[in-house]
Amino acid sequence: MAPSGARSAVIQCTVESATVPQNIEGDVLVLAAGTLAYTGPHPSSPTLTSAAECANACGLLPGCNAWTFCSRQSGCGSGCSSWVAKHPKMPAGGPANRDPVEADLPILGFGPWTYPQTQNGCQYSFNTDSTSDAWPYGLCTLKRVPDTKKLKYVPPSKAAPQRTTGVVTESAAAAASADGWISGTLSVSEDCQGLPPNVCRLCGSSKHPDSCLKCAKDARGQFSSKPVNYLISKGSKAQNACAVCAGLADAKQKESCFDCILDNKRCSTCVYGARMWGYGKPDISACLSCAAKKGNRYVGACNACAQSSSPGRCFACLDTQPLKICNTTQRAGSDGCNIGPNDQTPCDLCSNAAQSDDVFKQCLACHTNLNVQQECLDCGNIPTTAATQARCYACVKAARFPSYKSTGCAACFSSWLIPGKSQSCLQCVEASTTPFAAKASCSSCVDGSVKRSQALQDKCFGCLKKTQIAEYAATCIDQSMRR
Numbered sequence: 001m002a003p004s005g006a007r008s009a010v011i012q013c014t015v016e017s018a019t020v021p022q023n024i025e026g027d028v029l030v031l032a033a034g035t036l037a038y039t040g041p042h043p044s045s046p047t048l049t050s051a052a053e054c055a056n057a058c059g060l061l062p063g064c065n066a067w068t069f070c071s072r073q074s075g076c077g078s079g080c081s082s083w084v085a086k087h088p089k090m091p092a093g094g095p096a097n098r099d100p101v102e103a104d105l106p107i108l109g110f111g112p113w114t115y116p117q118t119q120n121g122c123q124y125s126f127n128t129d130s131t132s133d134a135w136p137y138g139l140c141t142l143k144r145v146p147d148t149k150k151l152k153y154v155p156p157s158k159a160a161p162q163r164t165t166g167v168v169t170e171s172a173a174a175a176a177s178a179d180g181w182i183s184g185t186l187s188v189s190e191d192c193q194g195l196p197p198n199v200c201r202l203c204g205s206s207k208h209p210d211s212c213l214k215c216a217k218d219a220r221g222q223f224s225s226k227p228v229n230y231l232i233s234k235g236s237k238a239q240n241a242c243a244v245c246a247g248l249a250d251a252k253q254k255e256s257c258f259d260c261i262l263d264n265k266r267c268s269t270c271v272y273g274a275r276m277w278g279y280g281k282p283d284i285s286a287c288l289s290c291a292a293k294k295g296n297r298y299v300g301a302c303n304a305c306a307q308s309s310s311p312g313r314c315f316a317c318l319d320t321q322p323l324k325i326c327n328t329t330q331r332a333g334s335d336g337c338n339i340g341p342n343d344q345t346p347c348d349l350c351s352n353a354a355q356s357d358d359v360f361k362q363c364l365a366c367h368t369n370l371n372v373q374q375e376c377l378d379c380g381n382i383p384t385t386a387a388t389q390a391r392c393y394a395c396v397k398a399a400r401f402p403s404y405k406s407t408g409c410a411a412c413f414s415s416w417l418i419p420g421k422s423q424s425c426l427q428c429v430e431a432s433t434t435p436f437a438a439k440a441s442c443s444s445c446v447d448g449s450v451k452r453s454q455a456l457q458d459k460c461f462g463c464l465k466k467t468q469i470a471e472y473a474a475t476c477i478d479q480s481m482r483r
Contacts, residue, residue: 018148019051023077024183025152026066026143028106031087032121033057033140035111036103051182054140058186059197063105065186066143066151072180075123075134077154082133084110084120137180148185195239202243211254212246215239220262237261241268248284256288266299266328267291269342273303277344279352282307290315297325300342308348313360317347321364338370346376353380355389362393372401378410388413391426398430399439408439421446421457428461438464444477 030036034048048054051069058067070076087109110121114136123134145151192200195216203212215221221238238261245257245268260267270287283306290302298318305314323345326337339345350363366376379392395409412425428434428442445452445460452460463476 019055019182019184020151020153021181022153022183023068023179023181024066024143024145024185025154026145028108028141028143029061029064030105030107030142031083031139032110032114032136033061033142034138035113035121036107037111037113048140049138051184054142055184055186056197057140058142058184059188061142063144064142065148066145066183067186068139068141068143068181068183070135070137070139070180071182073137074180075132075137076139076180077135078133080122080133080135081120081131084122089114089121145185148187151185153183199239199242202240203246206243206246207249208246208254211258212242215242215245215258215262218258218262220264237266238264241266244268244271247271250285253284253288256285256292260288260292263292264296265291266296269299269303270306273300273342274307277304277307277348279309279348280307280311283311286311286315290318294318297327297341300340301325301345301347303342304344304348305351308351310351313357314347314351317351317364318345321345321347323347349377350380353377353389354386356386359386359389359393362390366393366396371404371406372396373404375401375407375409378407382410382413384413395426395430400432401439402436406436406439408442411440411443414443416448417443418446418448418451418457424457424461428464431465433465435464438476441477 033054048057051071054067054069058064089110090103090107090112114121116124119131121136122131123136124131186197188195188197188200191213192203195203195213199216200213203209203216206212216239218238221236221242241261242258245254245261248254248257248271257267257271267288270284270291274282274284274287287302287306290305291299294302301318301323302315305311305318308314323339324337325339325345326332326335326341328341330337330341332338332340332343346364346367350360350367354360354363363376363380366372366379375396376393379389379396382388382392392409392413395412399406399409401407408429409426412422412429417425425442425446428445429439434442441464442461445457445464460476
């Protein structure tokens, strides 16, 4: 059963932090959090670059309640060399491996993404091209202390903690010890114990914080991979989605949403993306049911159907149409798929466009040919009758376009054509004697703004069918304007 419940007045989702210009003693959980992954185009772009980011990383790591950051560019303290001799730097998974390091706590060695990578992780000197015994600038060490109110320092210091509520800011962490250290502690309210601070805050600001917290603490939503991944993603995807689901007013929808995300599905898309396409009133319940049934790959498609102009027809299509939808790690057009995980599908595109069930079937059949995707969309967007749409789709089939760049059918129904000339245009596009590259120019032969005579129209069509060069506009369209 999913967590539920009305809003409780006693729920407290708060995070307190305190900073001190000194190095706090404590059990090391992660020696150098910023070296376990990297951002940007090069490993020299660390993931943690400030005391504020270090404090946030501590909040994301289960069990961490203290952190220390080296803020001096020349390095901090000493003893790094002897430490790395006992706890060597971790190897990278490969020369271009950007994935977070997989490791159990404690992580007592530097991660692979030190700067420079060839060195052992201690403070580097450009002048000597070597490392010193100092700890490196930017070092973010995550720790566990027995009591955040009874701290010990290295070396001992009488500096009093500067207590703040919320996220550590750069101004709050500006003061550092003489040797460059800044440290801090974190404590969260009892209701938020065991949760990353950002998840705690999200639940605290949701409409139903009690049910949000129960969802976030559910074992099904916790990380199944190594603990260090908490440093990279701000809580698990399910935990962050709990706050989205908690925003639903309907109790049944909220329960379905919780169950779905805790089953490792992207069902929060049904909530925050409920008006993404805007063709019809969003049916969140139908989207959640579809997502729970069909899985992550179909969540975007379920969401699009839930707000389509004909949801029933669209959902039925998802059950029968052989769609090649990508998962979140694939790219459309490669890896054997052609529809992005959050893109519209032929099911909702045709459901929104088709003015009859028969035209809906024609639209779906049209979309099975990747070479005519744009023509399929354009035929569906013709604002006339079902018969007109059906004639357009029939043209696409007859024209046998060889490439997605080939067009012509939908243009024959444009408002700027000479009245009554759509059929002549369609015959030009469908004719096997009209070169594929010339089919897009058929509508120009009956352009109403030019007012060609019937003889010039026939001359234009005849030219398109005979001219085997690319410059159809100059050869046929322009010349057919002359008598």
